Amino acid sequence: MxxxxxxxxxxxxxxxxxxxxxxxxxxxxxxxxxxxxxxxxxxxxxxxxxxxxxxxxxxxxxxxxxxxxxxxxxxxxxxxxxxxxRGVGPLIVTRGSVDDLNGKVVASPGALTTAELLLRMVFPQVEVVRMRYDEVMPAVQRGEYQGQGVDAGLIIHESRFTFQNYGLTKRLDLGQWWEQDTGLxxxxxxxxxxxxxxxxxxxxxxxxxxxxxxxxxxxxxxxxxxxxxxxxxxxxxxxxxxxxxxxxxxxxxxxxxxxxxxxxxxxxxxxxxxxxxxxxxxxxxx
Missing domain, CATH: 3.40.190.10 (Periplasmic binding protein-like II)
Structure with a gap:
């Protein structure tokens, strides 16, 4: 055009x-x-x-x-x-306490999401299993997705308001990490x-x-x-x-x-x- x-x-x-x-x-x-x-x-x-x-x-x-x-x-x-x-970032959530996610499996809403990019900035050795964003919290709650173990989840959109309903705990606010690291x-x-x-x-x-x-x-x-x-x-x-x-x-x-x-x-x-x-x-x- x-x-x-x-x-x-x-x-x-x-x-x-x-x-x-x-x-x-x-x-x-x-x-x-x-x-x-x-x-x-x-x-x-x-x-x-x-x-x-x-x-x-x-x-x-x-x-x-x-x-x-x-x-x-x-x-x-x-x-x-x-x-x-500010205050809009994706969250990493877990069923319990997880100190270091490097080497752990994290449910991700997609390879091309800003959320996964931030995850890899903080935890470069993380493993991911990808799914639609609204499937992440149920996968973390169950501890598996399609037969693969899941240690944590990367949540976006309205999930930040509802993750506690799944018995999950906030591990890290990636937006807060970004703001503190960059001031932006x-x-x-x-x-x-x-x-x-x-x-x-x-x-x-x-x-x-x-x-x-x-x-x-x-x-x-x-x-x-x-x-x-x-x-x-x-x-x-x-x-x-x-x-x-x-x-x-x-x-x-x-x-x-x-x-x-x-x-x-x-x-x-x-x-x-x-x-x-x-x-x-x-x-x-x-």
Missing amino acids: TSSSTLPDTLELGYSFCPNDTFIFHALHAGLVRGPLPVREVLEDVQTLNEWAVQGRLPMTKISYRAYFEVMEQYVALRAGGALG PLPLGAILVRRDLPLDTQRGLNAAVRASLDYAYAHPDAARTYIRQHALEMSDAVMQAHIDLYVNEFSLDVGDEGERAVQELYRRAASLGAVRPGEQPLFVDV
Whole structure:
């Protein structure tokens, strides 16, 4: 895609079922705010969206920052709509006391998640068994997954509010570790658009995502049914806590501090050999 004449009539937009995403994108999806072209929702779990981005499947998509570093040649991040912050990090949970996870088996929500990247920064010798994020806590509770022993779990999204219901104990808050080590907010997820979309379209989509979030803040009840429809078995209190935690000022614009945080995560991932260093700009030039 190199000119507006080659743009599709409708742009597919991938995001997760999580309340923070449905809160942010409801107004754009419902046509309550305008973008450079209409969007069609494609809802999937984040790990599936990560894998689809590697395949270049969607022109606009939510993605883990760890996965973004794999697809920077094809995609660029919007400044709006992402998930960064303090107190938002993934947790390592166990059934009991586990002193050192090196050499232990940890249930992970996916190889391309920011959570697993952080896990490997702290415990480089850890072993992982991967599964969908909502299967992690039951696996730790049972102590096994598909016949393999599980010593701990790496939990994300709303699981940080419910792990005690499974009799689990917080071993380490990886977001807190990151904040103490870097002094920066933790980058979790970004909204990407294809780099071959015209720059004015990229800018228009960034403005549309921000407008959609502005609408959500101004009309907090407008998206409630839509959010509830996709929130699985989540209670209203957990649903609201999820939104309050993961939607913040960095969701409106990543800002200078957010950019520094993403650059630092990228630098550390490259130093671990997890990703290749690159020269592409991280964010849309607005």
